[in-house]
Amino acid sequence: xxxxxxxxxxxxxxxxxxxxxxxxxxxxxxxxxxxxxxxxxxxxxxxxxxxxxxxxxxxxxxxxxxxxxxxxxxxxxxxxxxxxxxxxxxxxxxxxxxxxxxxxxxxxxxxxxxxxxxxxxxxxxxxxxxxxxxxxxxxxxxxxxxxxxxxxxxxxxxxxxxxxxxxxxxxxxxxxxxxxxxxxxxxxxxxxxxxxxxxxxxxxxxxxxxxxxxxxxxxxxxxxxxxxxxxxxxxxxxxxxxxxxxxxxxxxxxxxxxxxxxxxxxxxxxxxxxxxxxxxxxxxxxxxxxxxxxxxxxxxxxxxxxxxxxxxxxxxxxxxxxxxxxxxxxxxxxxxxxxxxxxxxxxxxxxxxxxxxxxxxxxxxxxxxxxxxxxxxxxxxxxxxxxxxxxxxxxxxxxxxxxxxxxxxxxxxxxxxxxxxxxxxxxxxxxxxxxxxxxxxxxxxxxxxxxxxxxxxxxxxxxxxxxxxxxxxxxxxxxxxxxxxxxxxxx
Numbered sequence: 001x002x003x004x005x006x007x008x009x010x011x012x013x014x015x016x017x018x019x020x021x022x023x024x025x026x027x028x029x030x031x032x033x034x035x036x037x038x039x040x041x042x043x044x045x046x047x048x049x050x051x052x053x054x055x056x057x058x059x060x061x062x063x064x065x066x067x068x069x070x071x072x073x074x075x076x077x078x079x080x081x082x083x084x085x086x087x088x089x090x091x092x093x094x095x096x097x098x099x100x101x102x103x104x105x106x107x108x109x110x111x112x113x114x115x116x117x118x119x120x121x122x123x124x125x126x127x128x129x130x131x132x133x134x135x136x137x138x139x140x141x142x143x144x145x146x147x148x149x150x151x152x153x154x155x156x157x158x159x160x161x162x163x164x165x166x167x168x169x170x171x172x173x174x175x176x177x178x179x180x181x182x183x184x185x186x187x188x189x190x191x192x193x194x195x196x197x198x199x200x201x202x203x204x205x206x207x208x209x210x211x212x213x214x215x216x217x218x219x220x221x222x223x224x225x226x227x228x229x230x231x232x233x234x235x236x237x238x239x240x241x242x243x244x245x246x247x248x249x250x251x252x253x254x255x256x257x258x259x260x261x262x263x264x265x266x267x268x269x270x271x272x273x274x275x276x277x278x279x280x281x282x283x284x285x286x287x288x289x290x291x292x293x294x295x296x297x298x299x300x301x302x303x304x305x306x307x308x309x310x311x312x313x314x315x316x317x318x319x320x321x322x323x324x325x326x327x328x329x330x331x332x333x334x335x336x337x338x339x340x341x342x343x344x345x346x347x348x349x350x351x352x353x354x355x356x357x358x359x360x361x362x363x364x365x366x367x368x369x370x371x372x373x374x375x376x377x378x379x380x381x382x383x384x385x386x387x388x389x390x391x392x393x394x395x396x397x398x399x400x401x402x403x404x405x406x407x408x409x410x411x412x413x414x415x416x417x418x419x420x421x422x423x424x425x426x427x428x429x430x431x432x433x434x435x436x437x438x439x440x441x442x443x444x445x446x447x448x449x450x451x452x453x454x455x456x457x458x459x460x461x462x463x464x465x466x467x468x469x470x471x472x473x474x475x476x477x478x479x480x481x482x483x484x485x486x487x488x489x490x491x
Contacts, residue, residue, distance in 0.1 A: 006439035009077040011261040016059030019440030026463040032059035046095035053163045072443045074234035075157040076241045079177035083159035099131035107139035125274040125285030126179040133178035157236035165217030170204040171233040173240035176287035183272040210445040234442035241438030259409025266296025290453040300340045307351035327371035336376040339490040382418035383486040402426045406434035421475035430466035
């Protein structure tokens with residue numbers, strides 16, 4: 001039996017999970033969980049990088065207390081963010097900016113003055129979002145040019161690995177989210193980088209997932225009384241790890257949603273798919289394991305629930321996600337609908353107030369109770385999934401008989417059922433811990449205990465139960481009747 005340790009960091013929480021692989025089955029043991037989120041300092045929003053490094057060290061200590069035979073460590077995180085390190089000292093130049101910081105809004109215009117949005121998409125295949133690394137780096141260069149001198153940046157999971165003792169390479173799947181990668185060569189697009197005036201010297205070497213990236217530092221070895229545990233470059237973008245753990249059929253066409261703070265809906269392709277229509281529909285080409293392309297679109301997922309709950313609980317409501325779902329079930333469906341990807345919902349803040357404002361300015365009236373806001377989120381996400389799956393089918397010229405949903409969002413049973421209702425096809429939900437599972441199996445591939453991605457998915461099927469939600473004909477008809485109204489709101 002082999003043991004691996006996955007650090008899986010999302011935009012709201014992180015955890016350390018041990019995976020034990022034996023006889024083609026994977027068993028999980030969570031040993032540490034911690035909060036994560038934006039850190040406001042002055043007018044800017046950051047990530048508390050030192051605190052995250054400390055949490056990883058705590059998690060490593062707890063894992064070794066449970067299992068001294070850990071064979072490797074892998075780290076995955078959300079995309080687009082990065083840390084600058086001094087080449088001489090190895091120290092971080094400053095706290096890493098949070099992707100929801102508004103410094104990038106003006107940067108988009110300045111980037112497009114050098115390379116148009118259409119040209120950027122044609123070059124990289126990445127959908128236009130102001131949070132993308134290309135805009136962050138442009139803003140960073142203008143505000144702090146000194147950070148680009150005698151330094152290099154690392155994407156967030158590689159930065160964390162570097163802080164634990166790993167090397168200073170950057171893993172492909174995470175780099176693919178930067179909007180600065182050539183999706184065909186799987187390397188930096190140097191021509192684009194030069195056009196944007198970004199110094200080549202700060203860009204790290206790119207390595208493939210399922211490769212080795214150094215080992216934990218001597219300091220940590222002494223602290224925990226362990227050996228030089230190798231650090232594996234897993235599919236370090238969390239969606240890359242999650243998609244690797246989709247219990248997909250080995251033949252035929254399949255689509256997925258990785259459901260968490262963001263909901264990523266798409267398909268796995270062998271080559272990039274870049275057309276004017278895929279650009280217009282905001283589909284992106286990101287990297288996956290085994291050289292695959294994650295052709296997907298970003299949808300504001302559980303963020304709408306998370307931020308609403310946070311605001312409500314700060315005023316003494318004391319809601320759980322379960323109680324929010326129970327209250328929503330008692331409320332009239334489709335009374336209020338939203339565009340989940342409306343720009344006003346992106347920053348942290350008064351989410352319930354923004355939702356009420358959206359309903360008012362679109363002529364729907366005003367929700368009179370928290371449960372109506374929650375129900376609007378459920379119904380609208382299901383509608384948005386329906387519209388985006390239909391768009392995916394149109395782009396790729398295929399039809400899907402079912403939708404695989406993985407990740408923490410699968411615990412929202414009402415959302416899973418409403419998604420099946422909206423699509424009119426079964427939704428296969430699970431595993432919940434898909435990101436950690438994909439992380440662990442990438443480590444197993446690196447250590448040659450699992451052959452490849454297809455073999456990893458066979459381990460997933462053998463190890464975890466999934467739940468299938470069948471569409472209810474009456475609700476499918478109701479979604480169809482309201483589809484024109486939602487389409488107008490979601491323009």
